[in-house]
Structures are given as C-alpha cells and as structure tokens.
Amino acid sequence: MFRGQRFYTFARYAVVVVFSALLAFPFYWMLITTFKQTSDLYNLAGNPFLFNQKPTLANLHLLFFETDYLRWMGNTALVGAIVVAITLLLALPAAYALARLTGRWGQQLGIGIFLTYLVPPTLLFIPLSRVVSILGLQDTIWSLVVVYPSFTVPFSTWLLMGFFKSIPRELEDAAMVDGLTRFAAFVKLVIPISISGILTVVIFTFSLVTQEFVYALTFISPDTNQMLQVGVPTFLVRGDVYFWGSLMAGCLIASIPIAILYNLFLDRFIAGFTVGAVK
Amino acid sequence: MAVNPVDPAGVLRPSPAGMGGGTPPPGRRGFSQYFLTPSARATWLGLGMFGPALLYIAAIVGVPFVLAFLYAFSDVRVGSAGFHFVGLANFRSILESPSFRQALQNSIVFTVVSNVLVLIGSTILALALKEKFRGRGFVRFLMLLPWVAPISLGAIGWKWMLDSLYSVINWVLVALHFFPPYDAPMWLGEPHLAMASVILVQTWRLLPFSTVILLAGLTAIPKDIPEAAAVDGAGFWRAMFQITIPMILPIVNVAVLFGIIFTFTDMTVVYILTAGGPYDSTQVLPSLAFFTGIQGGDLAQGAAISLFLVPILVAVAYLMLRMAHRAEVV
Numbered sequence: 001m002f003r004g005q006r007f008y009t010f011a012r013y014a015v016v017v018v019f020s021a022l023l024a025f026p027f028y029w030m031l032i033t034t035f036k037q038t039s040d041l042y043n044l045a046g047n048p049f050l051f052n053q054k055p056t057l058a059n060l061h062l063l064f065f066e067t068d069y070l071r072w073m074g075n076t077a078l079v080g081a082i083v084v085a086i087t088l089l090l091a092l093p094a095a096y097a098l099a100r101l102t103g104r105w106g107q108q109l110g111i112g113i114f115l116t117y118l119v120p121p122t123l124l125f126i127p128l129s130r131v132v133s134i135l136g137l138q139d140t141i142w143s144l145v146v147v148y149p150s151f152t153v154p155f156s157t158w159l160l161m162g163f164f165k166s167i168p169r170e171l172e173d174a175a176m177v178d179g180l181t182r183f184a185a186f187v188k189l190v191i192p193i194s195i196s197g198i199l200t201v202v203i204f205t206f207s208l209v210t211q212e213f214v215y216a217l218t219f220i221s222p223d224t225n226q227m228l229q230v231g232v233p234t235f236l237v238r239g240d241v242y243f244w245g246s247l248m249a250g251c252l253i254a255s256i257p258i259a260i261l262y263n264l265f266l267d268r269f270i271a272g273f274t275v276g277a278v279k
Numbered sequence: 280m281a282v283n284p285v286d287p288a289g290v291l292r293p294s295p296a297g298m299g300g301g302t303p304p305p306g307r308r309g310f311s312q313y314f315l316t317p318s319a320r321a322t323w324l325g326l327g328m329f330g331p332a333l334l335y336i337a338a339i340v341g342v343p344f345v346l347a348f349l350y351a352f353s354d355v356r357v358g359s360a361g362f363h364f365v366g367l368a369n370f371r372s373i374l375e376s377p378s379f380r381q382a383l384q385n386s387i388v389f390t391v392v393s394n395v396l397v398l399i400g401s402t403i404l405a406l407a408l409k410e411k412f413r414g415r416g417f418v419r420f421l422m423l424l425p426w427v428a429p430i431s432l433g434a435i436g437w438k439w440m441l442d443s444l445y446s447v448i449n450w451v452l453v454a455l456h457f458f459p460p461y462d463a464p465m466w467l468g469e470p471h472l473a474m475a476s477v478i479l480v481q482t483w484r485l486l487p488f489s490t491v492i493l494l495a496g497l498t499a500i501p502k503d504i505p506e507a508a509a510v511d512g513a514g515f516w517r518a519m520f521q522i523t524i525p526m527i528l529p530i531v532n533v534a535v536l537f538g539i540i541f542t543f544t545d546m547t548v549v550y551i552l553t554a555g556g557p558y559d560s561t562q563v564l565p566s567l568a569f570f571t572g573i574q575g576g577d578l579a580q581g582a583a584i585s586l587f588l589v590p591i592l593v594a595v596a597y598l599m600l601r602m603a604h605r606a607e608v609v
Contacts, residue, residue: 012406012407012410013407013412015404015406015407016404016407016408016418019400019403019404019407019422019486020418020421020422022483023421023422023424023483023487024421024422024424026433026436026437026440026483027424027428027436029436029439029440030436033439042444042445044444044445044450047450048447048450049447089331090331090332090335091332093327093328093329093331093332094328094329094331094332094333096328097324097325097326097327097329098329100321100325101322101324101325101328101329102322102325109329111599111600111603113332113333113336115596115599115600116340118540118592118595118596118599119340119344120540120544120545120565120588121544122544122546122564122565122568122569122585122588123344123347123585123586123588123589123592124343124344124347125572125573125585126350126568126572126573126578126581126582126585127342127343127350127578127582128339129578130346130355130578146339147339149335149339150336150339150340153332153335153336154336157332182320182321182324183324183328207427210429211429213429213430213431213547213550214547214565217550218569218573228429229429229431230431232431232432233431233432233434233435242439244439247439248435248436248439250432251428251433251435251436254428254429254432255424255427255428255429255432255433256428258427258428258429259420259423259424259427259428260420262423263419263423266419266491267495270491270492270495271495273492273533273537274492274495274496274530274533
C-alpha cells in the first residue's frame with residue numbers, strides 16, 4: 001500500500017513536469033530566440049539550446065524602432081479599452097435585468113444570450129465584411145470596435161448575471177425602502193460592491209480582444225492600422241524572409257502580460273464556462 | 280467552485296438602520312412610481328436595461344447570421360453591388376469542387392483527432408494537478424500560456440520550431456540519431472506531416488482550457504466519497520472508473536463541446552502554419568471560406584462554405600441547452 005502511494009506521487013510529479021515542459025516550451029524558445037544573433041539562429045552546427053555567439057539586443061531594437069510594433073500595441077490597447085467600455089455599458093444593466101427583473105424568463109434569456117457566444121467569427125465574417133465597408137469602417141480599427149462586442153457582450157452578461165445572483169436581494173430591498181429607486185440602488189450599491197466581477201469582465205474582454213484573429217485579418221489591410229495579433233505574423237514577414245528573432249520577441253512580449261492577468265481571474269472564467277454544471 | 284464574490288466579511292450587509300439614514304426625500308420619486316404597480320415597473324425597467332444589449336447583439340450577430348444564408352443563395356461578389364438569387368448554384372459548385380470535399384474531410388479529422396488527444400491529455404493532467412503541491416500556481420501559469428497567449432502568436436512560435444531547415448525539433452531528432460543530418464522531416468511541407476502538425480498545435484492550444492475545466496470538476500467532488508470508497512476497499516483504478524470519471528462526466532461534456540466549437544470553427548492555426556497547403560492537404564472549412572470569400576472575392580461561395588459550420592453549431596447548442604436545464608433542475 002505504502003509503495004503504491006509513493007508510486008502515484010512520483011507519477012503525478014512526472015506528469016506535471018512533462019506536460020508543463022511541453023506546453024511552455026514554445027515560449028521558452030521565443031525567449032532564447034529573442035536574444036540570439038541571426039547568424040547564430042541559422043548556424044546548423046551549434047547546439048540551438050545554447051548561445052553559440054554573444055547574446056544581442058538587436059532583434060528587440062529592430063522590433064521597436066524599425067517596425068510598426070509599438071503602433072500595433074497602441075491600436076490593440078485602444079481597441080481593447082473602447083470595447084471594454086462598450087461591453088460594460090451594455091452587459092452590466094443587461095446582466096442585472098436578467099438576474100433580478102425578468103423573473104423566470106431571466107434564466108432562459110441568459111442561456112439564449114450565452115449561446116450567441118458560440119456563433120463563430122468564421123460564420124459571420126463574410127457578411128460583416130460587407131456591412132463594415134457599407135459603414136465606411138474598413139481598414140480602420142473602428143470596424144473592430146463595432147464588431148468585437150458581438151462576442152464580448154454575451155459572455156460578460158452571462159458572467160455578471162451569475163455574479164449578481166449571488167448578491168443578497170435584501171441589499172437593494174433595504175435601499176428601496178429607504179427611498180432609492182431600483183435603478184439608483186443598482187448604480188449606487190450593486191455596482192460598487194461588484195468591482196471584482198467587473199474586473200473579471202474587463203480582463204476577459206481584453207484577452208478576447210487580443211486573441212481575435214479572423215475579423216482583424218479580414219477588415220484591416222494597411223499595416224499601420226493593424227492589431228498586434230495580425231501585424232506580427234503577417235507584416236513582420238517581408239516577402240519570404242522571416243526575422244525570427246524579432247518575430248519571437250514580438251510574440252513573447254505580447255503574450256506574457258495578458259497571461260499574468262488572466263491567471264488572477266481564472267476561477268471566475270471557469271465558473272462562467274461550466275454553465276452551472278459545477279456548483 | 281465556491282466563488283463568493285460578495286464581500287465575505289459581511290461589511291456590506293445592509294444595516295437595519297437603513298442605507299444613508301434618515302427619511303427618503305419625497306421629491307426624488309419619479310413619475311412611474313406613482314402610476315405603475317411595482318411589478319410592472321420592474322418589468323419595464325428590466326426591458327430598458329436588457330434592451331440595449333439585445334438590440335446590439337441582434338444587429339451585429341443576428342443580422343449577419345441571416346445575411347450569411349442570403350449570400351449563400353446569391354451571386355454577391357466583392358466590388359459589385361448586384362444581388363441576384365441563384366438558388367442552389369453555389370452549393371452545387373462547391374460540392375463538385377475537390378478542394379471543398381478535401382476541406383470538409385480535413386475539418387472532421389482535425390476536430391476529432393485533436394479533441395480526442397485533448398480529452399486524454401487533459402484528463403491525465405487534471406488528475407495530476409488535483410492535489411495541492413509547492414509551486415502549483417507557477418505550474419498553472421506555465422501550462423495556461425498556450426490558451427491565454429494570442430493563438431496567432433503561439434502558432435508563429437511553432438512555425439519557427441517546425442522550420443524546414445532550422446527546426447529545433449529536428450535538431451534533437453538528428454542529435455538522437457533518429458534521422459541522418461539534412462534528411463529530417465519537413466513538418467509543414469509534406470501533406471500527412473502538415474496535417475499532423477496542425478493537429479498537434481491545436482491540441483497544444485486547447486489542452487490548458489480543457490484541463491482547467493476538468494480540474495474544476497474534480498475539485499468539486501466531495502472528499503468523503505473517494506475516502507469512503509477507499510475504506511470499502513476500492514483501489515485506484517476502480518475508484519477512477521466507477522466514481523471519479525462518472526462524477527465529472529457532465530463537466531467533461533462541457534469541455535468537449537467547447538473544444539469542438541473552438542476547433543471546428545477556427546482557422547488561425549491552419550492559416551498561420553500552412554495556409555491550407557501543401558495542395559489543400561490541411562485546408563479546413565473556415566480557411567477555405569476565407570480564401571474563397573475574402574481573398575478570392577466570391578462572397579456568395581464563401582458564405583455557402585461557412586454555412587457547413589452551422590449543423591455542428593446547432594448540435595452543440597442543443598446539447599448545451601439540455602445540460603443547462605438539467606443543472607437548473609438539480
């Protein structure tokens with residue numbers, strides 16, 4: 001029995017080490033590549049895990065000063081911020097209505113709006129590309145600002161609905177007895193105590209905006225107006241020449257901050273994804 | 280997952296003395312409060328608060344959804360204003376096209392194989408991560424990276440690792456004498472290897488998501504159930520197959536359904552790694568719709584191709600609805 005126990009402990013650690021090495025390896029490889037000289041990257045004789053020549057900052061220099069990387073970063077941040085604002089403006093009241101005001105229809109409507117999250121960009125991008133050009137938004141980041149709430153609002157409404165349901169009703173009831181209207185109670189009481197739920201939605205929305213690929217690729221063609229996630233893989237490649245050092249630096253720098261933030265709120269995202277199958 | 284978002288210290292519980300104290304200022308009562316019953320007021324307010332989100336979603340998801348169907352039966356092209364119904368002509372021509380048949384078949388293989396791999400891998404990993412240990416937080420961060428980082432960037436990382444000449448994977452394989460130097464596999468250049476590569480990268484990307492969902496299911500199992508089973512003499516494997524796996528089955532369903540949607544409807548990995556090549560051997564429905572509809576300018580045929588995603592969506596939506604209703608009843 002004791003030996004069996006030890007075996008399972010060992011097996012568990014082995015699984016954890018092997019899987020995390022496999023999953024994280026590409027990011028480690030981005031890190032190494034970022035600081036290697038180009039001739040070192042293309043040196044077939046040397047061990048690629050080591051620096052065969054002196055580490056260099058040239059790749060980072062190229063990325064930041066000779067490409068539109070900083071601009072793409074700015075575009076992504078701007079689109080992210082505006083989409084977060086639109087999402088909160090739409091999803092907060094909608095989620096509250098579903099949680100408190102719509103009675104037995106609330107749950108049905110909530111599931112309905114959650115299901116629209118499943119409708120993928122690859123089904124809508126063709127008609128939307130025409131809508132975007134009719135609106136005169138093509139090749140600008142405003143096309144994305146208009147379209148991205150289509151997937152951020154449904155999931156955020158769903159997350160916030162669950163959140164509001166866990167707030168005791170008596171909170172608003174007492175305030176309404178004291179003369180506040182229901183809406184005022186929502187604005188002055190419910191929103192302030194829901195800060196952690198709102199932060200969850202902010203991070204989740206932002207991460208969805210940085211991950212979206214199809215719409216950004218379809219609606220925007222000039223390189224200066226591009227988002228990070230499309231600009232790096234499409235415009236850092238010139239002809240058939242890959243600047244691997246700068247490419248990997250661009251990938252790594254864009255990935256890490258959002259990953260750290262996402263981790264902080266992971267449990268809540270999962271509670272949203274599990275559709276109530278886990279309580 | 281017992282998440283209690285409301286201030287756990289209870290500081291925010293309404294005090295019996297009332298919020299804000301004092302009597303309500305009568306002048307602030309609105310018109311509606313005098314003329315509508317409380318429940319009618321709540322209904323109108325509910326509509327007013329839910330309405331904007333509903334309208335936005337209807338405009339930006341509902342309208343293009345309907346348009347996708349209209350386009351598929353028309354002759355819309357980029358740059359021409361004309362719109363004529365052409366019946367089933369688009370479907371007839373795509374069904375005759377070898378590229379489409381290849382893409383449909385690839386989509387199914389891509390989705391089924393990567394999701395089976397994800398299911399097996401994430402079950403093993405979730406079981407290993409269930410107990411707390413030192414450094415679990417850091418491990419969680421590392422293993423989540425593929426899911427959280429923008430997938431187009433992760434895929435570029437793989438493109439470098441699978442490079443035809445400077446692939447680190449090939450360097451290792453050569454160093455271990457699996458292949459002679461300069462004769463290592465061309466991962467993205469040969470049809471079967473290219474398919475294997477895109478499946479591998481999709482598996483890599485989905486594994487963390489599925490793992491954390493299964494982990495949520497595992498930690499929700501009450502501790503006394505496996506303990507009671509152990510007392511009754513159930514071994515590891517018996518407890519696994521007769522208790523743990525049946526208990527997390529609902530949540531496994533959730534992970535698999537999302538995994539299917541995220542794979543069947545996505546083109547990012549394929550677009551970045553192979554752009555559907557070589558010779559359409561990794562072309563999937565969404566990427567074919569993109570190349571036909573957007574790059575080729577044939578919006579009508581592109582829309583018709585992407586409509587083939589709908590049956591899977593409907594099936595998944597139906598299963599999710601059933602699950603949500605069951606969760607509500609329990």
